[in-house]
Amino acid sequence: MKKTIYNEPLWYKEWRDLGFECVNGPKVISLDIKQKNEHFQNLKKQHDLLIRKAKKIKNLQTYFQSYQLDNNEILCLADFILNAFFFVSEFPKHHMQEELIQKFTHFDTKELREDTLKFIDFQNDYIESIRKLSIDNEAKLDLIETLYHPDKMIHGLFEIFKQFQEIYQSIDYNPMLFNCTHNINQDDLNQFFGHIGLKIDETPISIYPTFVNYNKLILMVEDYHYILLIGAGLENTALTSYHESRSEQQKLEYFLKVLSDKSKFEILTLLKKKSMYGHELAKAMNLKTPTISYHMDALLDGDFIRIRKENNRIYYSLNEAEIEHMIQYLHQKLLKE
Numbered sequence: 583m584k585k586t587i588y589n590e591p592l593w594y595k596e597w598r599d600l601g602f603e604c605v606n607g608p609k610v611i612s613l614d615i616k617q618k619n620e621h622f623q624n625l626k627k628q629h630d631l632l633i634r635k636a637k638k639i640k641n642l643q644t645y646f647q648s649y650q651l652d653n654n655e656i657l658c659l660a661d662f663i664l665n666a667f668f669f670v671s672e673f674p675k676h677h678m679q680e681e682l683i684q685k686f687t688h689f690d691t692k693e694l695r696e697d698t699l700k701f702i703d704f705q706n707d708y709i710e711s712i713r714k715l716s717i718d719n720e721a722k723l724d725l726i727e728t729l730y731h732p733d734k735m736i737h738g739l740f741e742i743f744k745q746f747q748e749i750y751q752s753i754d755y756n757p758m759l760f761n762c763t764h765n766i767n768q769d770d771l772n773q774f775f776g777h778i779g780l781k782i783d784e785t786p787i788s789i790y791p792t793f794v795n796y797n798k799l800i801l802m803v804e805d806y807h808y809i810l811l812i813g814a815g816l817e818n819t820a821l822t823s824y825h826e827s828r829s830e831q832q833k834l835e836y837f838l839k840v841l842s843d844k845s846k847f848e849i850l851t852l853l854k855k856k857s858m859y860g861h862e863l864a865k866a867m868n869l870k871t872p873t874i875s876y877h878m879d880a881l882l883d884g885d886f887i888r889i890r891k892e893n894n895r896i897y898y899s900l901n902e903a904e905i906e907h908m909i910q911y912l913h914q915k916l917l918k919e
Contacts (some may be wrong), residue, residue, distance in 0.1 A: 584786045585787045585789060586772070586788050588788065588789065588790045588791070591792050591793060591807065591811075592788075593743075593747070593789040594664065594743070594747075595622060595790075595802075595809075596794055598661075599794050601634055601642055601645060601658075601660060601742065602648070602658060602747055603638045603794060604633060604639075604642050605643055616630070617644050617887045622815050625815045626815070629796050632793070633792065635753070636746060639745050640778050642742065644659060644698070644738075645660040645663075646660055647659070647675060648720065649718075649719050650803065659725070663739050687769060692888050693756065709913075716870075730919055732908075734865075750793075757820075766789060766812075774821040785806065785808060786807050786808070787806070787808040787810060788809050788810070789810045789812065790809070790811050791814050792811045792814065796814045796816075797816070798811070798813045798822070799813060800874070801813070801879065801882060802879060803875065803876070803878065806894065820903075830911055832909075833884070833885075833908065834911055834912060834915070837905075837908040837912075839910075840884055845869070846880060849874075849881065850886065850900065850905075852866055857890075857897045857898060859895040859896055859898070860874050860875060860878070861878050861899075863878075871907070878898060883905045885901055886900070887900060887901055888900070
């Protein structure tokens with residue numbers, strides 16, 4: 583495995599998650615970190631300061647409010663835009679604006695419109711399709727604005743990203759916070775990927791620290807590239823111990839949350855029939871591949887699926903043992919004395 587270790591976050595992902603947490607709050611399920619040392623407490627204080635400053639930025643609600651459309655779960659409007667630019671998998675913090683503008687100059691905004699139409703289950707009439715959605719009127723107006731003025735919405739999002747960049751600079755965080763990526767060894771990576779069923783091969787992996795997700799471990803799986811985000815507050819053992827760090831009750835709560843989500847439940851029922859790869863699932867569910875990737879990341883996070891690589895494709899299958907374990911645990915909690 584060819585791995586590249588960075589000493590700065592994957593900035594577009596960092597800022598997307600920062601905006602999402604400012605509007606919707608932190609994820610309910612994360613690593614159950616019981617560290618009480620001074621470093622971890624200082625890190626939490628800096629994280630809370632970051633959130634307080636970022637919340638003062640205008641238009642966060644427009645881009646990062648989480649809502650659900652009728653046909654499948656959508657995180658927020660920022661995801662429409664980032665999914666349309668999904669090829670922008672990495673870019674540096676420095677000269678970010680210039681690099682993005684160069685990419686946007688040659689971008690056909692019709693692609694963003696097409697993605698948005700797919701998400702709203704377009705039926706011949708833009709306005710009527712949006713009117714039928716079970717979201718508030720503000721969110722409907724934001725979707726209409728995206729359809730008719732995509733360039734304006736794109737630049738609005740990255741104006742927020744610029745302000746996020748300035749906030750990171752203003753809090754003057756210690757670069758030593760990101761030492762969490764310095765001591766990763768091959769054995770730990772082997773064990774981590776082995777747990778989820780993915781064999782180590784020649785697929786490149788990029789490993790980044792993350793500040794906003796300081797107590798989380800996030801794996802992003804793409805067909806030709808893996809991205810691993812390691813929270814700045816995690817200990818070196820996180821790669822080999824994170825699956826055991828959640829209590830049974832936390833796992834059950836996450837399991838029930840997954841089952842209550844229409845799209846994730848449908849994915850599990852499809853995988854019951856056979857193993858499938860990302861594009862195959864996207865076609866079966868009439869979704870974009872990046873949206874499928876989001877759902878698969880959530881299912882991997884709960885340990886409900888296994889992955890394997892075959893002929894440069896990532897195949898997903900049910901982790902039947904974990905699902906059966908959760909069902910038995912639920913049975914014990916509700917039906918046994």
